[in-house]
Amino acid sequence: MSVGYRAVGWNRQKKIYDAILLAGVLLYLAVFISAGLIWHPNITAETLLIRALGTGALVLLHLILIIGPLCRLDARFLPLLYNRRHMGVTMFVLALAHGAFAVFQFHALGNLNPFLSVLTSSTNYASLTNFPFEILGVLALVILFLMAATSHDFWLVNLTAPVWKALHMMVYGAYALIIMHVTLGFLQAETSPILTILIGAGMVVVLGLQLLAANKERKLDQRVVTDSKNNFVAACSVDDIPENCAQIVTLAGERVAVFKYDGRISAVSNVCQHQNGPLGEGMIINGCITCPWHGYQYLPENGSSPPPFTEKIPTFDVKVENGRVFVRSCPNPPGTFVEPARIVCGQ
Amino acid sequence: MANVGKTLAQTEHSSRRKQSASSRRARALRAADTKNMIRPLRQRHRLIISTLAVLLPLAFVLGLSARKTSPTMRETPPALRPEPFSLPRVLFEKEDLWSGMKITTRVCAEALPATRLVLELQPQEDLHSPDILVYWSPQISGSAHELLKEAHLLGTLAGRQKHSWLLSGTMVQAEGTLILYSLGHQTVLASALLKIPQGGQQQ
Numbered sequence: 001m002s003v004g005y006r007a008v009g010w011n012r013q014k015k016i017y018d019a020i021l022l023a024g025v026l027l028y029l030a031v032f033i034s035a036g037l038i039w040h041p042n043i044t045a046e047t048l049l050i051r052a053l054g055t056g057a058l059v060l061l062h063l064i065l066i067i068g069p070l071c072r073l074d075a076r077f078l079p080l081l082y083n084r085r086h087m088g089v090t091m092f093v094l095a096l097a098h099g100a101f102a103v104f105q106f107h108a109l110g111n112l113n114p115f116l117s118v119l120t121s122s123t124n125y126a127s128l129t130n131f132p133f134e135i136l137g138v139l140a141l142v143i144l145f146l147m148a149a150t151s152h153d154f155w156l157v158n159l160t161a162p163v164w165k166a167l168h169m170m171v172y173g174a175y176a177l178i179i180m181h182v183t184l185g186f187l188q189a190e191t192s193p194i195l196t197i198l199i200g201a202g203m204v205v206v207l208g209l210q211l212l213a214a215n216k217e218r219k220l221d222q223r224v225v226t227d228s229k230n231n232f233v234a235a236c237s238v239d240d241i242p243e244n245c246a247q248i249v250t251l252a253g254e255r256v257a258v259f260k261y262d263g264r265i266s267a268v269s270n271v272c273q274h275q276n277g278p279l280g281e282g283m284i285i286n287g288c289i290t291c292p293w294h295g296y297q298y299l300p301e302n303g304s305s306p307p308p309f310t311e312k313i314p315t316f317d318v319k320v321e322n323g324r325v326f327v328r329s330c331p332n333p334p335g336t337f338v339e340p341a342r343i344v345c346g347q
Numbered sequence: 348m349a350n351v352g353k354t355l356a357q358t359e360h361s362s363r364r365k366q367s368a369s370s371r372r373a374r375a376l377r378a379a380d381t382k383n384m385i386r387p388l389r390q391r392h393r394l395i396i397s398t399l400a401v402l403l404p405l406a407f408v409l410g411l412s413a414r415k416t417s418p419t420m421r422e423t424p425p426a427l428r429p430e431p432f433s434l435p436r437v438l439f440e441k442e443d444l445w446s447g448m449k450i451t452t453r454v455c456a457e458a459l460p461a462t463r464l465v466l467e468l469q470p471q472e473d474l475h476s477p478d479i480l481v482y483w484s485p486q487i488s489g490s491a492h493e494l495l496k497e498a499h500l501l502g503t504l505a506g507r508q509k510h511s512w513l514l515s516g517t518m519v520q521a522e523g524t525l526i527l528y529s530l531g532h533q534t535v536l537a538s539a540l541l542k543i544p545q546g547g548q549q550q
Contacts (some may be wrong), residue, residue, distance in 0.1 A: 166388060200407065203407060
């Protein structure tokens with residue numbers, strides 16, 4: 001274990017993840033280029049490369065966007081989330097290469113500066129058919145650059161998780177821009193319905209899964225336990241909580257994870273300090289609450305990470321009466337020790 | 348899930364970075380605010396996704412409905428191409444004169460000895476290079492990689508219809524090289540040695 005700064009904190013899981021990712025990308029490019037040469041033997045190498053890189057980035061973007069909701073809907077997908085940022089950076093590199101080759105192929109051989117040419121070669125914004133779709137790609141690339149450049153714990157720590165997450169929520173804007181970049185660009189001249197159907201299906205899957213996950217979260221947020229006097233409020237039954245796991249309740253405007261372990265009950269904020277992962281969906285491993293997203297750990301009784309780590313989350317006063325768990329509605333400052341409530345036999 | 352969590356727990360901690368005391372204090376102060384930020388983010392996420400779920404498919408369908416089909420023609424319209432020359436006596440006909448391209452090549456004459464000849468080229472498959480020009484050059488080269496000097500432009504070649512050009516003067520008497528040149532790609536597509544038999548038909 002180490003708390004020293006490293007550009008990438010490599011471990012076995014990340015290496016396996018990245019190896020599979022790299023192999024998948026190379027395999028995709030090889031298959032796309034081979035199939036392209038077979039179906040279109042007269043296609044130029046530049047065109048084939050532009051298409052292979054562009055579609056590769058689009059496929060990866062779809063994968064990235066469905067991993068989040070899949071994990072919210074089924075915990076078996078969590079391993080995919082673990083190193084998703086490397087997938088995001090890879091997607092940006094593919095998109096950047098696609099853009100670079102396209103600028104070179106279509107804009108670099110004239111008298112005008114190629115980048116100026118991209119921005120000014122078409123200004124027919126009033127027409128859908130002749131819309132300058134390149135601009136949409138440029139804007140998406142700028143967003144993807146911001147996201148790729150901040151895909152590191154350095155930025156996560158310094159921007160704070162909420163700001164970082166708000167920044168990375170721009171991916172939905174980038175997704176919309178890219179879909180329209182393809183629709184108003186490539187699909188305008190494409191006569192085969194296959195690609196149109198594939199892109200439409202991809203959009204349905206991404207938006208459908210995102211809506212399903214958002215709806216699940218909304219239902220959880222609606223189960224609010226309210227109390228304005230900072231009293232203990234009934235949160236759940238002891239029997240509702242699986243051993244070494246948590247029941248999530250919405251209290252004082254935010255989610256609280258009520259954990260049961262070793263005959264005791266503790267309540268902490270549901271929000272991990274790393275990437276705001278849902279601690280209540282994690283488990284107690286080796287005596288520590290473990291975030292299901294990236295494995296950050298906290299002691300249940302004081303919400304502090306075990307030394308040498310320094311992360312702290314708010315704790316809540318808790319008591320058990322007649323098999324019911326009561327939690328005080330206002331949180332204690334992060335890292336405050338709270339005596340766990342004992343579960344008495346028969347309760 | 349237990350295995351996943353345990354594995355991740357054992358590995359991720361090793362990748363955290365050291366923080367200065369000041370940044371730790373700053374983070375501790377920010378931690379309390381974090382609690383109140385998450386729910387608005389979730390609400391914002393719901394709003395973004397709901398909006399996208401309505402607008403993006405709509406924009407996608409609008410974009411597709413705006414597509415215009417480009418009219419295509421397999422042959423050049425007669426008004427755009429000259430009437431082909433036609434002479435009765437076939438002196439030379441070959442299907443495989445051009446390496447890698449299926450083009451029937453024919454040389455026809457009115458009578459012997461020939462004073463003027465007609466060269467006919469008829470592609471047997473679509474030509475996928477843009478702006479193909481046909482040249483004849485007196486230089487002898489079966490595999491020219493660039494446009495030879497003193498090459499005479501005969502005309503254009505496109506589609507699958509028969510194209511014909513009148514050969515006269517030195518072209519009738521001498522051996523020469525036929526060249527297919529793509530103006531769009533600025534490259535020689537193929538070249539072939541043309542040796543016209545003076546005594547009669549050669550297949």
